[in-house]
Amino acid sequence: MAAQRPRRQPTLDEVAERAGVSRSAASRVINKAPHVSRATRDAVERAIKEMGYLPNRTARALATQQTGIVALAVSHDDPELFADPFFAQVIVGVSAALEETDLHLLLCLASSGRGRSRLTNLLHTRGVDGIMLMALHGDDPLTHIVRRAGLPAVYGGRPLNFEPQWYVDSDNLGGARLATEYLIGLGRTRIVTITGPMSSDVGRARHRGYREAMIMAGLIPYATAEGDFTEAGGAAAMKSLLDSHPDLDAVFAASDNTAAGALRVLIDAGRSVPANVAVVGFDDLGTAERTDPPLTTVHQSVQALGREMTRMLVELIAGHEPSSVILPTKLVLRDSA
Amino acid sequence: MAAQRPRRQPTLDEVAERAGVSRSAASRVINKAPHVSRATRDAVERAIKEMGYLPNRTARALATQQTGIVALAVSHDDPELFADPFFAQVIVGVSAALEETDLHLLLCLASSGRGRSRLTNLLHTRGVDGIMLMALHGDDPLTHIVRRAGLPAVYGGRPLNFEPQWYVDSDNLGGARLATEYLIGLGRTRIVTITGPMSSDVGRARHRGYREAMIMAGLIPYATAEGDFTEAGGAAAMKSLLDSHPDLDAVFAASDNTAAGALRVLIDAGRSVPANVAVVGFDDLGTAERTDPPLTTVHQSVQALGREMTRMLVELIAGHEPSSVILPTKLVLRDSA
DNA sequence: AACATCGCTGGAAGCGCTTCCAGTTTACCT
DNA sequence: AGGTAAACTGGAAGCGCTTCCAGCGATGTT
Numbered sequence: 054m055a056a057q058r059p060r061r062q063p064t065l066d067e068v069a070e071r072a073g074v075s076r077s078a079a080s081r082v083i084n085k086a087p088h089v090s091r092a093t094r095d096a097v098e099r100a101i102k103e104m105g106y107l108p109n110r111t112a113r114a115l116a117t118q119q120t121g122i123v124a125l126a127v128s129h130d131d132p133e134l135f136a137d138p139f140f141a142q143v144i145v146g147v148s149a150a151l152e153e154t155d156l157h158l159l160l161c162l163a164s165s166g167r168g169r170s171r172l173t174n175l176l177h178t179r180g181v182d183g184i185m186l187m188a189l190h191g192d193d194p195l196t197h198i199v200r201r202a203g204l205p206a207v208y209g210g211r212p213l214n215f216e217p218q219w220y221v222d223s224d225n226l227g228g229a230r231l232a233t234e235y236l237i238g239l240g241r242t243r244i245v246t247i248t249g250p251m252s253s254d255v256g257r258a259r260h261r262g263y264r265e266a267m268i269m270a271g272l273i274p275y276a277t278a279e280g281d282f283t284e285a286g287g288a289a290a291m292k293s294l295l296d297s298h299p300d301l302d303a304v305f306a307a308s309d310n311t312a313a314g315a316l317r318v319l320i321d322a323g324r325s326v327p328a329n330v331a332v333v334g335f336d337d338l339g340t341a342e343r344t345d346p347p348l349t350t351v352h353q354s355v356q357a358l359g360r361e362m363t364r365m366l367v368e369l370i371a372g373h374e375p376s377s378v379i380l381p382t383k384l385v386l387r388d389s390a
Numbered sequence: 391m392a393a394q395r396p397r398r399q400p401t402l403d404e405v406a407e408r409a410g411v412s413r414s415a416a417s418r419v420i421n422k423a424p425h426v427s428r429a430t431r432d433a434v435e436r437a438i439k440e441m442g443y444l445p446n447r448t449a450r451a452l453a454t455q456q457t458g459i460v461a462l463a464v465s466h467d468d469p470e471l472f473a474d475p476f477f478a479q480v481i482v483g484v485s486a487a488l489e490e491t492d493l494h495l496l497l498c499l500a501s502s503g504r505g506r507s508r509l510t511n512l513l514h515t516r517g518v519d520g521i522m523l524m525a526l527h528g529d530d531p532l533t534h535i536v537r538r539a540g541l542p543a544v545y546g547g548r549p550l551n552f553e554p555q556w557y558v559d560s561d562n563l564g565g566a567r568l569a570t571e572y573l574i575g576l577g578r579t580r581i582v583t584i585t586g587p588m589s590s591d592v593g594r595a596r597h598r599g600y601r602e603a604m605i606m607a608g609l610i611p612y613a614t615a616e617g618d619f620t621e622a623g624g625a626a627a628m629k630s631l632l633d634s635h636p637d638l639d640a641v642f643a644a645s646d647n648t649a650a651g652a653l654r655v656l657i658d659a660g661r662s663v664p665a666n667v668a669v670v671g672f673d674d675l676g677t678a679e680r681t682d683p684p685l686t687t688v689h690q691s692v693q694a695l696g697r698e699m700t701r702m703l704v705e706l707i708a709g710h711e712p713s714s715v716i717l718p719t720k721l722v723l724r725d726s727a
Numbered sequence: 728a729a730c731a732t733c734g735c736t737g738g739a740a741g742c743g744c745t746t747c748c749a750g751t752t753t754a755c756c757t
Numbered sequence: 758a759g760g761t762a763a764a765c766t767g768g769a770a771g772c773g774c775t776t777c778c779a780g781c782g783a784t785g786t787t
Contacts, residue, residue: 062514064773075737080775088735110515111457112773114448115742121517122459122496132482136676141473148499149469157512159459160497162485175494177399178447180458339473343680401743412767417745425765449743452772 063104072100083108123151123366124184126161126172128195134188135162138338139355143187143209146359154367156182163195176202183366185209190253205369207362211254219369221361221378225255225335228351228382229262232305232333235349235384237270241303241331245276247290247315249307256282259307259335275301280311287314295322302330303390309334309341312348316389331390346388353382400441409437420445460488460703461521463498463509465532471525472499475675476692480524480546483696491704493519500532513539520703522546527590542706544699548591556706558698558715562592562672565688565719566599569642569670572686572721574607578640578668582613584627584652586644593619596644596672612638617648624651632659639667640727646671646678649685653726668727683725690719 069079074093081089082097100106114120125147127135144160151158159181163172175181176198183205189195189212196215199206208220236244246263249256260277267274276298278290287306291314294301304319306312312334316326324330326346334341337352361378368375406416411430418426419434437443451457462484464472481497488495496518500509512518513535520542526532526549533552536543545557573581583600586593597614604611613635615627624643628651631638641656643649649671653663661667663683671678674689694717705712 062516065775066773076774077737077739077776078735081736084775086776090735093735107511107514109773110512110517111448111451112742113775115452115744115773116775118742120448132486135482136475136478138473138475138478141475141478144497145469145472145499148497148505152502152504152508155508157508157517158497160481160485160495162482165489167489168485171489171492171494174444175447177444179399180447180494345682402745403743413744414746414767414769415765418766421745423746427765430765446743449772450745452743452774453745455772 062109063106065106065108068097068100068104068106071104072096118179120180120182121155122157122159122181123363123370124159124161124172124175124181125187126163126184126195127187128163128169128190128193129188130164130190132162132164139336140187142338142355143359143362146356146361147185147363148359149356150360150363150367156367169194169198173198173202176204183207183370185362185366205366207365207369209358209362213252213254213257217377219365219375219377221358221365221380223353223355223358223380224382225258225353226262226265228335228353228384229259229305229307230266231262231382231384232335232351233263233266234270236303236305236331236333236390237266237272239303239331239390242272243275243298243301244272244303244305245278245294245298245301246274246305247278247280247287247294247307247311249280249282249311251279256307263305280307280314282308282310284310284314284317287311288318289314291315291318295319304330304332306332306334309336309338309344309348309350312350312389313340313344316344316346316348327388327390333384333390337385341385341387344389349387349390350385351382352385354380399446400443402443402445405434405437405441405443408441409433455516457517457519458492459494459496459518460700460707461496461498461509461512461518462524463500463521463532464524465500465506465527465530466525467501467527469499469501476673477524479675479692480696480699483693483698484522484700485696486693487697487700487704493704506531506535510535510539513541520544520707522699522703542703544702544706546695546699550589550591550594554714556702556712556714558695558702558717560690560692560695560717561719562595562690563599563602565672565690565721566596566642566644567603568599568719568721569672569688570600570603571607573640573642573668573670573727574603574609576640576668576727579609580612580635580638581609581640581642582615582631582635582638583611583642584615584617584624584631584644584648586617586619586648588616593644600642617644617651619645619647621647621651621654624648625655626651628652628655632656641667641669643669643671646673646675646681646685646687649687649726650677650681653681653683653685664725664727670721670727674722678722678724681726686724686727687722688719689722691717 066076069076078093079097082094161172163169185207187209192214208217210222211220248260264274278294280286280290306315334348334350337350341348341350357380365375403413406413415430416434419431498509500506522544524546529551545554547559548557585597601611615631617623617627643652671685671687674687678685678687698715702712
């Protein structure tokens with residue numbers, strides 16, 4: 054089956070010959086360049102149609118020094134982490150935005166050392182026109198690699214130790230503040246928080262939002278435990294908080310997974326949610342609807358993140374100077390608070 | 391910041407010159423081709439090191455007619471569907487396998503007509519060396535597009551109306567049989583099934599497995615309702631089954647999401663699971679552990695699927711003739727049955 | 728009628744690499 | 758020492774496209 058037509062794709066030379074013009078003329082009509090007469094254009098266009106011509110990507114790339122490909126690099130130690138729906142949503146956003154262009158998406162899971170060196174190589178061999186980076190921890194070597202390659206680069210979320218020139222991030226600070234203020238508005242005062250890893254900017258920003266809201270309201274930040282954005286981490290943190298501050302009446306969890314873990318522990322401990330203790334999460338990527346009770350949470354639009362990153366990268370590649378953006382977050386009310 | 395070093399990457403010519411040899415000689419050492427003296431190799435290698443030379447991907451691609459890129463195309467009407475953890479797992483598998491090669495991964499969400507035509511174009515312009523296809527429904531236009539392009543192609547899961555020459559699939563039939571047999575072994579006899587869409591091969595295969603197991607055991611397939619692999623679909627199907635066959639004592643759901651929907655309806659209807667009615671799902675991609683009670687389900691290794699597809703494609707590109715594979719599935723016991 | 732101006736054209740020189748081929752050197756046999 | 762085969766070498770021709778440039782005839786200006 055699948056008779057592999059060995060028939061070669063026609064080349065520009067062949068098209069030009071058939072149209073009775075020079076190769077440069079043919080190239081001009083294909084690229085919609087000026088200086089081509091009506092007659093020439095028509096002839097070339099007919100030849101193209103008749104021969105089913107399509108310009109060879111590689112050849113064009115070599116001549117223009119543009120591959121028409123952008124990379125999305127996801128850096129993390131654990132490949133499993135990629136299974137987080139977060140990334141799928143980013144990809145959906147990126148893809149949607151790319152569809153408006155004629156760029157294609159190269160996906161790099163740069164976890165292992167091998168993956169990282171493959172990426173480095175890709176950048177230095179000019180395999181892509183630009184790159185989007187996600188999930189960088191601390192001082193990820195990727196940042197240096199990318200900087201050294203001198204390629205247009207945009208960051209999704211900010212790395213911890215430096216502020217990239219071009220990035221798009223969710224308003225983590227504002228979202229966390231929103232969540233905390235809501236709990237305060239509910240009349241809760243002994244509000245604790247389970248943070249994300251404090252070695253990440255997200256983790257820190259969301260924690261800061263909590264603190265700021267508390268202090269602004271004249272409350273003292275009641276207690277903090279560090280989580281790691283996972284359900285297990287959330288459960289562990291909740292246990293220790295319940296131990297140290299048994300009279301807590303609300304918890305702001307830095308992610309929905311964290312909140313899910315906390316929820317489980319609370320219920321097991323006989324607390325009723327939200328009556329006894331109110332819980333608010335962060336992310337709203339599906340988990341929030343599936344917990345029991347469903348989570349009140351801070352929604353961030355991850356698809357928008359992907360879309361904005363892409364738009365920004367496209368601008369950059371075109372030689373413009375976009376400015377970084379912070380995407381708004383909003384509170385979504387469900388049953389846990 | 392990020393001082394974009396405008397310094398051009400050195401070219402092979404420059405390396406050759408510095409090493410005092412011809413460009414062809416230099417090329418030979420880079421490609422580890424035979425017929426190069428020790429002296430030449432050393433000289434070239436030193437030059438490479440000193441200049442930090444890396445061969446330009448595009449130029450090489452043009453000369454060799456190989457891009458070093460393979461595509462993974464996901465076809466579906468709804469972009470949101472990509473958020474299903476299934477795809478993330480495939481990608482993890484694919485990436486892991488690619489890491490052993492020097493191929494890179496191009497991801498195509500070919501949902502819209504625009505996405506599809508972009509993909510067509512990519513294939514015809516020789517933008518990739520091969521392609522992996524997933525989530526094809528019925529007679530997806532993609533199959534024709536791909537066949538016409540005459541590129542190495544492997545399928546993940548079988549499309550409905552034709553058997554591709556190269557594919558890898560999970561043993562859906564066997565898995566469904568396993569699940570049903572287990573329910574039978576439990577002493578249940580009024581076992582119903584909620585299928586996937588019967589317009590897909592997966593849906594059909596899993597349904598067939600159920601029927602076969604029932605008949606082999608001398609039971610009559612008690613009742614069937616068509617679902618669509620979603621939780622909502624599962625819930626709807628469960629409701630109608632409960633109406634028409636209120637005495638059912640077990641259900642085999644063709645996916646975990648389906649099972650989750652069914653579970654909810656059963657509990658709401660006052661049935662206790664598994665005491666009153668036993669439930670088995672299919673997939674085991676996370677949801678199964680998060681339902682209440684946790685689902686007994688048929689596990690398929692989606693990462694392995696990705697890995698095998700990749701291996702197969704790599705073989706194909708190398709000019710070999712791999713043979714298709716069916717990956718085993720296994721029953722995972724939890725609390726719902 | 729003479730001149731500058733403009734749009735259009737094809738030739739040619741790349742882009743950076745691989746690979747064929749003929750020529751040269753070296754090594755090996757007898 | 759002479760002859761042959763093998764190992765090595767660099768020149769040159771691609772891969773398929775873009776783009777600069779000089780040349781061309783057809784307009785527009787005084």
